[in-house]
Amino acid sequence: MCCATKCECTPGAKRVTTVPNPKKQGVYYGWYVVAALFFASFLAIGSRQGFGVFVKTWEEDWGVSTAAISVAAAIGWLMNGFSQPLVGFLTDKYGGRPVLVISLAVMAVATIAVALISNVFGLIVLYGFVISFASGGISPATTGVVIAQWFDRRRGTAMSILIAGGSAGGLIVVPFLSYVLIEYGWRVAWIITGSLALGLGIPLLLLVVRSRPSDMGLFVDGEEPSINEAGEAEVIVRPVGPDFVDKWKEALGTKPLWQLSFGYFVCGITTASISVHFVRWAISEDITTGTAALAFGLLSGINAAGVLVVGMLSDRLQRKNLLGAVYLVRALAFVSLIVVPGDKAIWAFAVIGGMSWLATVPLTASLTADVYGVRNLGTLFGFANMAHQIGGAGAVLLFGWAFTRLGSYDIAFAIGAATLLAAGIVSLSIREKKHSVRYVQLAPEGGAVDDASSSAKSSG
Amino acid sequence: MPRFPGILAHHSEPIDPTLWEWLSVKIDHVLGLSPGVLVLLLGAVIVSFPVVVMVLVWRRRGGAN
Numbered sequence: 001m002c003c004a005t006k007c008e009c010t011p012g013a014k015r016v017t018t019v020p021n022p023k024k025q026g027v028y029y030g031w032y033v034v035a036a037l038f039f040a041s042f043l044a045i046g047s048r049q050g051f052g053v054f055v056k057t058w059e060e061d062w063g064v065s066t067a068a069i070s071v072a073a074a075i076g077w078l079m080n081g082f083s084q085p086l087v088g089f090l091t092d093k094y095g096g097r098p099v100l101v102i103s104l105a106v107m108a109v110a111t112i113a114v115a116l117i118s119n120v121f122g123l124i125v126l127y128g129f130v131i132s133f134a135s136g137g138i139s140p141a142t143t144g145v146v147i148a149q150w151f152d153r154r155r156g157t158a159m160s161i162l163i164a165g166g167s168a169g170g171l172i173v174v175p176f177l178s179y180v181l182i183e184y185g186w187r188v189a190w191i192i193t194g195s196l197a198l199g200l201g202i203p204l205l206l207l208v209v210r211s212r213p214s215d216m217g218l219f220v221d222g223e224e225p226s227i228n229e230a231g232e233a234e235v236i237v238r239p240v241g242p243d244f245v246d247k248w249k250e251a252l253g254t255k256p257l258w259q260l261s262f263g264y265f266v267c268g269i270t271t272a273s274i275s276v277h278f279v280r281w282a283i284s285e286d287i288t289t290g291t292a293a294l295a296f297g298l299l300s301g302i303n304a305a306g307v308l309v310v311g312m313l314s315d316r317l318q319r320k321n322l323l324g325a326v327y328l329v330r331a332l333a334f335v336s337l338i339v340v341p342g343d344k345a346i347w348a349f350a351v352i353g354g355m356s357w358l359a360t361v362p363l364t365a366s367l368t369a370d371v372y373g374v375r376n377l378g379t380l381f382g383f384a385n386m387a388h389q390i391g392g393a394g395a396v397l398l399f400g401w402a403f404t405r406l407g408s409y410d411i412a413f414a415i416g417a418a419t420l421l422a423a424g425i426v427s428l429s430i431r432e433k434k435h436s437v438r439y440v441q442l443a444p445e446g447g448a449v450d451d452a453s454s455s456a457k458s459s460g
Numbered sequence: 461m462p463r464f465p466g467i468l469a470h471h472s473e474p475i476d477p478t479l480w481e482w483l484s485v486k487i488d489h490v491l492g493l494s495p496g497v498l499v500l501l502l503g504a505v506i507v508s509f510p511v512v513v514m515v516l517v518w519r520r521r522g523g524a525n
Binding site for chain 2: 026029032035036039042043049050051052053055056066170172173174175176178179180182183196200201203204207208275276278279289290292293294296297
């Protein structure tokens with residue numbers, strides 16, 4: 001644990017030292033960082049989701065089955081999950097900026113290289129391994145760490161905007177790639193995608209993103225040091241939390257990590273199972289394709305709005321209460337799939353499920369940062385992401401087995417609802433007021449500023 | 461038939477090709493625009509966002525110097 005002593009003073013206690021007084025420049029620079037990371041997520045997630053658009057073309061061009069192409073997608077899923085603790089660790093060690101830039105560069109070059117391949121083996125190597133691994137570097141395990149470094153009071157809001165970027169990528173980049181495919185062919189589509197990352201994404205990251213505000217002589221949340229009568233600026237010494245860790249392994253012995261990871265594991269179970277079995281379920285219920293597409297559009301819209309609302313609320317309320325509520329609402333969505341008849345089920349799911357679909361990500365990332373500090377956030381959240389992917393992979397197989405065996409998804413959805421109920425209860429049982437720096441603040445020992453957990457750091 | 465992870469996931473898995481087929485039919489029905497026009501419109505959205513952010517940051521830095 002971080003060395004710390006009980007702080008008698010209020011959070012944000014000040015000590016006097018001489019530091020340059022940064023110029024006031026309007027909008028806090030952290031919001032530009034959010035915008036740049038929004039675009040990086042938009043591009044990375046959108047282009048990866050766009051993979052599905054090309055499947056039928058590849059089947060015809062290469063004379064292969066869907067199953068063969070599925071191998072690349074399945075490997076990609078696992079590689080993306082397994083890469084996240086590693087890229088998270090690298091982010092903790094070297095800062096988010098270099099990891100983001102290198103990851104996007106590798107992803108961009110490999111994406112362009114896909115245009116050169118002529119068989120499914122090349123796809124497995126480039127997409128399954130290289131692109132999927134590199135895209136782990138543009139995930140919340142890296143982007144979330146950068147956001148947590150720049151934001152403290154409005155961390156939930158900033159995280160939710162970032163996550164909405166990935167959602168927007170799915171809504172805009174996927175159709176874009178589909179129409180490029182129709183007009184110019186699949187090879188051009190992959191060249192354009194890689195070129196967008198190289199020509200716009202990387203310059204944007206290099207120009208805008210810094211790993212932490214102190215790299216620019218700025219302060220977390222855009223705070224400004226006040227000047228005392230002697231003309232000295234007062235540095236705000238940020239408190240640390242009772243469970244802040246110097247090494248990520250120290251967090252393994254604490255309860256909140258396991259509570260958060262369990263919830264995220266369940267999140268993976270329920271999102272992956274629906275995402276993979278959505279079409280088969282709709283067909284099994286005789287839902288028309290038009291209805292399914294419209295319901296999906298509604299879900300996407302509510303999804304984007306829901307994550308933003310929950311993110312903003314989480315800066316005012318206890319995050320664990322919102323996280324618990326999100327899991328319980330999603331449980332209700334799963335129950336609606338069982339009890340609501342016919343077409344109405346898909347609408348009920350779109351409305352109820354949409355509100356909860358992405359909201360777990362900013363809440364889990366923010367709460368992890370609040371409890372353990374940001375020094376090891378990349379590694380810790382990377383492990384949570386890996387748990388999410390493993391839970392998802394297992395659930396996809398389980399749901400498929402249940403449907404094949406029973407001819408219905410009802411039992412599988414009931415299991416999903418039960419796990420969500422458990423995740424909701426476990427999340428609500430997190431003692432946020434005991435563990436989070438938002439409620440329990442300690443002063444860094446000797447008045448030193450903890451550079452990672454911290455917020456305001458002298459640049460002088 | 462093997463299925464693909466879809467757009468509903470958190471971690472950028474590929475969209476289900478069948479779901480995309482349903483969605484594209486609906487989009488074409490609602491918008492009624494040619495693929496070429498949609499490429500231009502969506503491409504403009506994709507390109508303009510980072511360009512605007514870079515210009516704003518440039519201007520901000522120019523103002524600071």
